[in-house]
Amino acid sequence: MATDTSTKSTGNPVLKVRDPSLDFIRLVAILMVISIHVSAKGFASMTNHWWAVNFYESISRFSVPLFLMVTGALLLGKETTVRTTGNRMWRVGLPLVVWSVAYLYWFRYTGTEIPQWTNSILRAPVVPHFWYLYTLLGAYLFLPVMIGFCKITDTGSKMLTITAWFVGASVVPTVYALTGKEYVGLNWGFMSLYAGYLVLGWLAYRWTTFNKSRVTLALFAWAVSAALIAILTWQHSIKVGAANETFYGYTSPFVITGAVSAFYVLRAFAATFAASRWFPAKALRKLGEVNFGVYLIHVMVMFWLDLRGFDFQFINPWLAIPVVVLMTFTLSAIVIYLIQRLPFGKLIAPN
Secondary structure (H helix, E strand, C coil): CCCCCCCCCCCCCCCCCCCHHHHHHHHHHHHHHHHHHHHHCCCCCCCCCHHHHHHHHHHHCCHHHHHHHHHHHHHCCCCCCHHHHHHHHHHHHHHHHHHHHHHHHHHHHCCCCCCCHHHHHHHCCCCHHHHHHHHHHHHHHCHHHHHHHHCCCCHHHHHHHHHHHHHHHHHHHHHHHHHCCCCCCCCHHHCCHHHHHHHHHHHHHHHCCCCHHHHHHHHHHHHHHHHHHHHHHHHHHHHHCCCCCHHHCCCCHHHHHHHHHHHHHHHHHHHHHHCCCHHHHHHHHHHHHHHHHHHHHHHHHHHHHHHCCCCCCCCCHHHHHHHHHHHHHHHHHHHHHHHHCCCCHHHHCCC
């Protein structure tokens, strides 16, 4: 998720007025993130109710790609300097360090001691979902490269590069994961997966116009992508004899097609309904202000709920998973809202 909150007026690639549609996409994306983490506990077992877990995992796998696409939409139409890069990295880096320490204290409190805290934070995320923050810091450093690409005026060159990215960063890794073979000898290492999502976000935001037939087609593509992820995950897991996440990965072609389709549909929905009414736009803005903080804290809240018996199967998982997702989001949003009202609170939970 970008912590830049300025957004655009329609048709202008430089974002100046807050766009409720991007807040709406981020709201859906954070709910998807929480859904993945709530469901994950039941994925490996492949026993009773596994299809409930697989369903919620599959429909939520577009979460981080949506966050990256929003980041691209927000930032790739802007100029960047050393100062703006430093400010962005500070807004992510400081919360990363503070919340990493908070999680390390949580682990100690719950009986797991991790030695050498400083080295642990420097080397790798202390909780798995913080990988995204490390990725975001790297993305900020390479914004000038992506901005330069977006300034190319030849549409054909852009589409050729995006097509090559899709093949090199998605199709080839997926085929290799399934077969163990490389069928094309080109070095695809240049095709950075996450940079491609940022560029896709900028292109989708800059070039899209809405009409009923396109929205219907995109909604169909979104649903088909999610269905294929679920079905292929089941088939491949049966084939290899264990729950397998190959088709959940952000390299999965169906995650990419689903994320692009979801971005379009969610923007169209928000532009039609939320942006035209004062209350939804205001509500989305308030939720957008706690979104980043919810991402930071939600796993701790989820752990807390789990200790009290609220997990993916405290009732039937088809119902339990969305209930726990909403509980986690609501409690996380309340805590972050309160933290932001403390002195310096917005430094560790930026809005």
